[in-house]
Amino acid sequence: MTEPDQGQADDPAHDPGTSPPLTGHAAVNEALRGLADLGSTPLADHHDRLAKAQETLQEALDRPDNQRDEGEPR
Numbered sequence: 595m596t597e598p599d600q601g602q603a604d605d606p607a608h609d610p611g612t613s614p615p616l617t618g619h620a621a622v623n624e625a626l627r628g629l630a631d632l633g634s635t636p637l638a639d640h641h642d643r644l645a646k647a648q649e650t651l652q653e654a655l656d657r658p659d660n661q662r663d664e665g666e667p668r
Contacts, residue, residue, distance in 0.1 A: 622650075622651060625651050626647075
Protein backbone atom coordinates (compact mmCIF):
# COMPACT_ATOMS: atom_id res chain seq x y z
CA MET A 595 0.00 0.00 0.00
CA THR A 596 1.42 3.38 -0.93
CA GLU A 597 0.93 6.60 0.95
CA PRO A 598 -0.46 9.68 -0.77
CA ASP A 599 2.04 12.25 -1.98
CA GLN A 600 1.23 14.85 0.63
CA GLY A 601 3.35 17.96 0.58
CA GLN A 602 4.70 17.40 -2.90
CA ALA A 603 4.95 20.23 -5.41
CA ASP A 604 2.34 18.63 -7.66
CA ASP A 605 -0.10 18.12 -4.78
CA PRO A 606 -2.86 20.74 -5.15
CA ALA A 607 -3.59 20.54 -1.40
CA HIS A 608 0.00 21.49 -0.56
CA ASP A 609 0.36 25.20 0.18
CA PRO A 610 3.95 26.10 1.04
CA GLY A 611 2.88 29.65 1.89
CA THR A 612 4.46 32.78 0.61
CA SER A 613 7.27 33.09 3.14
CA PRO A 614 10.32 30.85 2.87
CA PRO A 615 11.97 29.69 6.08
CA LEU A 616 14.40 32.05 7.79
CA THR A 617 17.89 30.67 8.12
CA GLY A 618 19.65 33.40 10.05
CA HIS A 619 21.90 34.10 7.07
CA ALA A 620 20.84 37.11 4.99
CA ALA A 621 22.22 35.82 1.66
CA VAL A 622 20.55 32.43 2.07
CA ASN A 623 17.27 34.07 3.07
CA GLU A 624 17.46 36.26 -0.04
CA ALA A 625 18.04 33.23 -2.27
CA LEU A 626 15.05 31.43 -0.73
CA ARG A 627 12.83 34.49 -1.12
CA GLY A 628 13.74 34.55 -4.80
CA LEU A 629 12.42 31.00 -5.15
CA ALA A 630 9.36 31.26 -2.89
CA ASP A 631 6.90 31.79 -5.73
CA LEU A 632 8.73 29.76 -8.37
CA GLY A 633 5.77 27.41 -8.81
CA SER A 634 3.55 30.25 -9.95
CA THR A 635 6.03 31.83 -12.36
CA PRO A 636 6.32 31.05 -16.07
CA LEU A 637 8.56 28.09 -16.84
CA ALA A 638 10.71 30.34 -19.04
CA ASP A 639 11.76 32.29 -15.91
CA HIS A 640 12.76 29.24 -13.86
CA HIS A 641 16.29 28.84 -15.21
CA ASP A 642 17.35 32.41 -14.47
CA ARG A 643 15.83 32.40 -10.99
CA LEU A 644 17.35 29.03 -10.10
CA ALA A 645 20.74 30.10 -11.45
CA LYS A 646 20.65 33.31 -9.39
CA ALA A 647 19.74 31.37 -6.23
CA GLN A 648 22.49 28.83 -6.88
CA GLU A 649 25.05 31.61 -7.38
CA THR A 650 23.97 33.35 -4.16
CA LEU A 651 24.12 30.10 -2.18
CA GLN A 652 27.52 29.18 -3.62
CA GLU A 653 28.90 32.61 -2.66
CA ALA A 654 27.54 32.14 0.87
CA LEU A 655 29.25 28.75 1.11
CA ASP A 656 32.54 30.10 -0.23
CA ARG A 657 32.59 33.10 2.12
CA PRO A 658 34.56 32.58 5.34
CA ASP A 659 32.35 32.50 8.45
CA ASN A 660 33.72 35.82 9.67
CA GLN A 661 32.50 37.61 6.54
CA ARG A 662 28.79 36.88 6.85
CA ASP A 663 26.30 39.41 5.47
CA GLU A 664 25.25 40.59 8.92
CA GLY A 665 28.80 41.83 9.52
CA GLU A 666 29.11 39.88 12.78
CA PRO A 667 31.08 36.67 13.29
CA ARG A 668 29.13 33.65 14.46
